[in-house]
Amino acid sequence: xxxxxxxxxxxxxxxxxxxxxxxxxxxxxxxxxxxxxxxxxxxxxxxxxxxxxxxxxxxxxxxxxxxxxxxxxxxxxxxxxxxxxxxxxxxxxxxxxxxxxxxxxxxxxxxxxxxxxxxxxxxxxxxxxxxxxxxxxxxxxxxxxxxxxxxxxxxxxxxxxxxx
Amino acid sequence: xxxxxxxxxxxxxxxxxxxxxxxxxxxxxxxxxxxxxxxxxxxxxxxxxxxxxxxxxxxxxxxxxxxxx
Numbered sequence: 001x002x003x004x005x006x007x008x009x010x011x012x013x014x015x016x017x018x019x020x021x022x023x024x025x026x027x028x029x030x031x032x033x034x035x036x037x038x039x040x041x042x043x044x045x046x047x048x049x050x051x052x053x054x055x056x057x058x059x060x061x062x063x064x065x066x067x068x069x070x071x072x073x074x075x076x077x078x079x080x081x082x083x084x085x086x087x088x089x090x091x092x093x094x095x096x097x098x099x100x101x102x103x104x105x106x107x108x109x110x111x112x113x114x115x116x117x118x119x120x121x122x123x124x125x126x127x128x129x130x131x132x133x134x135x136x137x138x139x140x141x142x143x144x145x146x147x148x149x150x151x152x153x154x155x156x157x158x159x160x161x162x163x164x
Numbered sequence: 165x166x167x168x169x170x171x172x173x174x175x176x177x178x179x180x181x182x183x184x185x186x187x188x189x190x191x192x193x194x195x196x197x198x199x200x201x202x203x204x205x206x207x208x209x210x211x212x213x214x215x216x217x218x219x220x221x222x223x224x225x226x227x228x229x230x231x232x233x
Contacts, residue, residue, distance in 0.1 A: 045186075046184055046187075047184070142190075145187065145200075
């Protein structure tokens with residue numbers, strides 16, 4: 001993960017600005033995977049909840065291509081919760097890396113830090129299909145058992161609608 | 165590489181390595197269960213019921229006291 005980040009940042013820094021890069025985009029993301037608890041006691045993996053995320057990203061700079069993103073997130077399948085997420089995204093060609101924070105506020109609170117990396121395939125002039133592997137560490141909130149943290153590893157599929 | 169690793173872990177989970185009785189979050193456990201400090205979903209000490217019976221008992225006790233005075 002760290003090596004991938006270094007490679008992406010270096011390639012992004014050496015790349016010329018892409019004049020066709022959108023100034024903003026909107027994305028719908030579906031994530032599903034595993035959750036591992038850390039702390040005292042059992043550490044066996046279990047299925048993570050399905051997450052559905054709607055995000056908007058706005059370009060901060062174009063060389064390297066950096067976006068700020070924010071949006072809403074819900075957990076579903078075996079529970080229901082709603083929250084928000086936000087952070088920064090670096091893109092280089094079809095590859096991208098994200099880092100940010102996640103906060104669920106109802107019906108419980110849950111704070112987490114998230115990082116993801118993956119790539120996108122252009123499906124049309126303004127549409128891209130993306131796949132990322134996301135790592136989220138939940139470390140605080142009323143939903144966590146005291147002394148525990150929850151680590152989620154998810155495969156995230158997204159559809160990105162590019163603005164101009 | 166990361167996708168292959170993810171697929172491998174997911175396959176392990178499908179073969180039974182994942183457990184539904186482990187938890188780190190309270191919402192991991194089904195209704196009527198609570199997440200223990202050991203990270204396991206266990207039956208709540210009060211059997212998953214609310215505190216209403218305790219309140220009722222308290223009211224009854226208070227009535228007895230009132231009646232006795």
